[in-house]
Amino acid sequence: MSELAWIGTALGAARPQVVGALLRYFRDLDLAEEAYQEACLRALKNWPQNGPPRDPASWLIFVGRNAAMDVVRRRKKQRDLPDEDAISDTDDAETSLAEGLDGAQYRDDVLRLLFICVHPEIPATQQIALALRIVCGLSVPQIARAFLVSEAAMEQRITRAKARIADANVPYETPGAPERAERLSAVASVLYLMFNEGYSAPNGESASARAPLCDEAIRLARILMRLFRHEPEIMGLTSLFLLQHARSAARFDAHGEIVLLEAQDRSRWDRALIDEGLALLDKALRHRRPDPYQVQAAIAALHARASRPEDTDWAQIDRLYATLERLAPSPVITLNRAVAVSKTRGAADALAMIEPLAPKLSGYFHFFGLKGALLLQLGRDAEARTAFGQAIALARTPAEAAHIRMHLDRLQADAKG
Amino acid sequence: MLYAILCYDSEEVVEAWTKDQDDAVMKRLGAVQDELRAKGRLGPVARLMPTTAATSLRKGRETIVMDGPFAETKEQLLGFYVVECESLEEAIDTAKKLGGASGSHGTFEIRPLRYFAPNGSSPT
Numbered sequence: 001m002s003e004l005a006w007i008g009t010a011l012g013a014a015r016p017q018v019v020g021a022l023l024r025y026f027r028d029l030d031l032a033e034e035a036y037q038e039a040c041l042r043a044l045k046n047w048p049q050n051g052p053p054r055d056p057a058s059w060l061i062f063v064g065r066n067a068a069m070d071v072v073r074r075r076k077k078q079r080d081l082p083d084e085d086a087i088s089d090t091d092d093a094e095t096s097l098a099e100g101l102d103g104a105q106y107r108d109d110v111l112r113l114l115f116i117c118v119h120p121e122i123p124a125t126q127q128i129a130l131a132l133r134i135v136c137g138l139s140v141p142q143i144a145r146a147f148l149v150s151e152a153a154m155e156q157r158i159t160r161a162k163a164r165i166a167d168a169n170v171p172y173e174t175p176g177a178p179e180r181a182e183r184l185s186a187v188a189s190v191l192y193l194m195f196n197e198g199y200s201a202p203n204g205e206s207a208s209a210r211a212p213l214c215d216e217a218i219r220l221a222r223i224l225m226r227l228f229r230h231e232p233e234i235m236g237l238t239s240l241f242l243l244q245h246a247r248s249a250a251r252f253d254a255h256g257e258i259v260l261l262e263a264q265d266r267s268r269w270d271r272a273l274i275d276e277g278l279a280l281l282d283k284a285l286r287h288r289r290p291d292p293y294q295v296q297a298a299i300a301a302l303h304a305r306a307s308r309p310e311d312t313d314w315a316q317i318d319r320l321y322a323t324l325e326r327l328a329p330s331p332v333i334t335l336n337r338a339v340a341v342s343k344t345r346g347a348a349d350a351l352a353m354i355e356p357l358a359p360k361l362s363g364y365f366h367f368f369g370l371k372g373a374l375l376l377q378l379g380r381d382a383e384a385r386t387a388f389g390q391a392i393a394l395a396r397t398p399a400e401a402a403h404i405r406m407h408l409d410r411l412q413a414d415a416k417g
Numbered sequence: 418m419l420y421a422i423l424c425y426d427s428e429e430v431v432e433a434w435t436k437d438q439d440d441a442v443m444k445r446l447g448a449v450q451d452e453l454r455a456k457g458r459l460g461p462v463a464r465l466m467p468t469t470a471a472t473s474l475r476k477g478r479e480t481i482v483m484d485g486p487f488a489e490t491k492e493q494l495l496g497f498y499v500v501e502c503e504s505l506e507e508a509i510d511t512a513k514k515l516g517g518a519s520g521s522h523g524t525f526e527i528r529p530l531r532y533f534a535p536n537g538s539s540p541t
Contacts, residue, residue, distance in 0.1 A: 005438060006430070006521065013433035052522055055491060056430075215435075222432060225469045230484050238469075279470040283484060286472075 007047055011040050014057040015137050016223055020109030021061045022068060029116070029134060029162055031068055039064035057106075107227040110135075111180065114187040114220075117161075121168050126161040128194045128213075133158050136216045146198065146210045184228060188237050188293065191217045191224075195241050199248075214245050225280075235284035236294030242277035243300035246270040258399050262309040274304045292328040295320050314343035331360040335367060338374075347377040365394040369404060381411055419460065419501055419530040420508040422515065425492040426523025428467055445518035453500055453511065460499030460535060468493050492523055499530065 015036065022032035039060040053059035117131040129147065132138045138146075144154035198213025221238040228234055250264035259265075281297045299320045306312040321337035335354055342350035351374045354367065361367035372387035388404050388411075395401035434442070453459040465471075468486055475481045486493075498515070502508040505527070512525040 009433045009438070010427075010430050013429045219433065222467070222469065226429070229469075235469075276466050276470055279466060283470070283472055286482070 003048055004044075007044060007052070010052065010056045011043060011060070012137065014060055016110045016113060016135050016220070017057045017106050018060040018064060019134060019137075020106075020111075020113035021057075022064050023113060023116075024109055025065055026068055026072070029165065031071065033134065034071065035064035035068035036060065038067040042067070110223065110227060111183055111187065114190070114224075115183045116165055116170055118183075118186045118190045119165055119168060119170060121164050122161050124190075124193055126157050126164075127190050128197060129154060129157050130161040130165075131190055131194065131220075132213070132216060135220065138212065138216065142212060146213050184224070184231065185233065187224065188233055191220055191237065191241075192293070194220075195244070199244060211248070214241070214248070217241055218245060230287070232284040232287035232289050233291050233293060235280045236291060236297045239277045239280040239284060240293050240297035240300055242273045242280070243297060243304050246273035246277065246304065256399070258403060261303060266307060269304070277301065278304065290323065290327065292324060295324045295327060299324075312343075314340045318344055331357045332364070332366075335361065335364075335370060338370065342374060342377070347374045350374050351378065363394060365391055365396065365400055368394060369400075372404070372407060376407065376411070381415070385411055418503075419499060419533055420505075420511075421528045421530055422498040422500060422508065422512050423494060423526040423528060424496045424498075424515070424519070424523060425526060426495050426519075426521050427491055428493040428495060431495060431521065432467060442519050442521070445520070446515060449511075449514045449518045450498075452514075458501045460501070460533070462496070462498050464496040465494065495523070499533065 018039065019032050019036050022035045023029060026032055026035070042063050043056075043060060047053070113135055114131065117134060118127050122130065125147070129143055132143045132146075133140065140155050140158065141151050143158075144151045147154065149157075194213055195217035198210040198215075198217065218238070218241045221234065221241055225231075225234045225238050246269050247261075247264060249270065250266070250268040251259055253259050277297065278301055281294065281301050284294050284297070299317055302313050302317050302320070318337060318340040321333060321340055324333050325337065334357060338350040338353045341353055351371070354371060354374070357367065368387045368391035372384045372391060375381075375384035375387055385408065388408050391404045392401050392408075395404065450459055450462060471484075471486055473483045473486055475483060500508065500511055502511060508527045512527055516523075516525055
């Protein structure tokens with residue numbers, strides 16, 4: 001790897017810690033970001049000459065802090081600029097700073113930074129956008145592409161989120177243990193949203209545009225896991241991401257159409273990601289503190305463990321969905337459970353299970369898709385046709401509609417034949 | 418003499434590589450391995466999963482199972498090679514080649530092997 005590529009990676013890896021620490025000093029998101037950028041520029045000049053510092057994050061925090069102090073002073077017009085040499089000669093100071101920065105402080109800085117992004121006054125889509133901008137350092141065009149909105153709209157969304165934070169009087173003190181646990185869950189939920197935003201792309205083309213969201217969610221989950229070492233929730237979350245992301249190469253065909261789990265070419269699943277996901281899930285489960293992420297990861301793990309679709313342990317998946325229904329009840333989870341039930345107990349039981357959901361899921365594409373498929377299995381073709389028709393009306397993407405139309409065409413052909 | 422070449426590097430940085438960067442590194446390392454293999458000098462090679470995937474047993478009056486290792490060090494053990502070399506000099510040369518191929522800034526520790534059971538055989 002070239003020197004510059006290595007530096008780029010190191011700068012990106014250190015970003016959450018550095019911006020988090022600078023935010024602690026200056027309590028100003030824009031200034032913290034500017035200071036980080038400035039420190040990066042200096043790193044690009046300094047590191048190739050002097051070699052990489054022992055602790056890149058500490059170096060960047062130190063240099064960034066000095067740079068931002070310049071800015072603050074300049075704004076106040078109180079003092080002249082300090083000598084540039086004095087800033088670049090940071091070796092001793094940097095070493096002592098590195099020693100002074102312990103893991104606990106890193107943890108709090110990154111958590112604070114993420115927590116600011118999940119501020120309750122900010123809507124979820126803005127939370128994700130802000131986290132991508134501030135914590136991951138994605139550019140506005142990149143984020144705009146991922147959310148399929150214009151750059152101007154995304155710029156506005158981020159600006160608004162920042163303004164809300166500035167107005168909201170966000171606390172900067174180190175949170176106590178209960179607050180930290182609570183915040184960590186809030187942060188986990190934004191990462192979960194971020195990953196899903198990337199994962200549930202409407203068609204193949206934008207799947208590649210949104211893939212960075214999945215990568216960033218995984219990267220942040222890994223950082224959190226490193227910082228919060230004994231949190232099964234974060235292990236489960238990361239495991240879930242890895243197991244899902246492992247299938248990404250097999251999820252779309254050459255035309256960008258969705259390939260359902262059962263039809264996917266399992267040789268295209270990423271074994272390394274699956275193995276790591278399984279290892280993390282095993283670790284998480286040892287803590288005996290189940291939560292929805294761990295259960296979802298366990299379901300994904302059962303799919304990952306089946307080398308052929310017919311090897312899938314549907315009975316276990318049914319039980320896990322039952323657990324999930326208890327931990328986080330939702331009609332969508334019951335709908336998913338019905339798929340497992342249709343495999344273990346048959347279409348009639350599954351249909352009985354989803355029928356009560358109709359009032360809650362009357363606007364949900366997948367409800368009618370599954371209903372149609374179950375009716376079809378039961379030979380109730382006319383009712384199946386109606387359900388498929390309702391599904392098509394609710395399809396959000398051409399790929400979804402095309403998938404249902406395939407069922408309808410088959411029904412048509414059967415009727416003729 | 419058999420040597421273990423242990424690869425230490427900042428896990429944080431290595432994990433931040435993109436898939437393409439990672440693939441490129443593995444490809445270059447593969448070329449060095451092929452060279453050693455052709456000479457019949459290459460033993461087992463392993464890349465470890467990140468320390469976040471690790472579990473430790475701490476022995477004591479009571480054996481404790483812990484997550485980690487999470488040593489507060491800047492570099493972590495990421496993988497290892499077992500190679501046969503005539504001398505320490507040759508082992509150092511080999512490590513240099515591997516280091517050049519990985520292009521990263523980590524440390525290679527060269528440790529002569531005391532005991533080696535490639536087929537799971539037990540010590541005699």
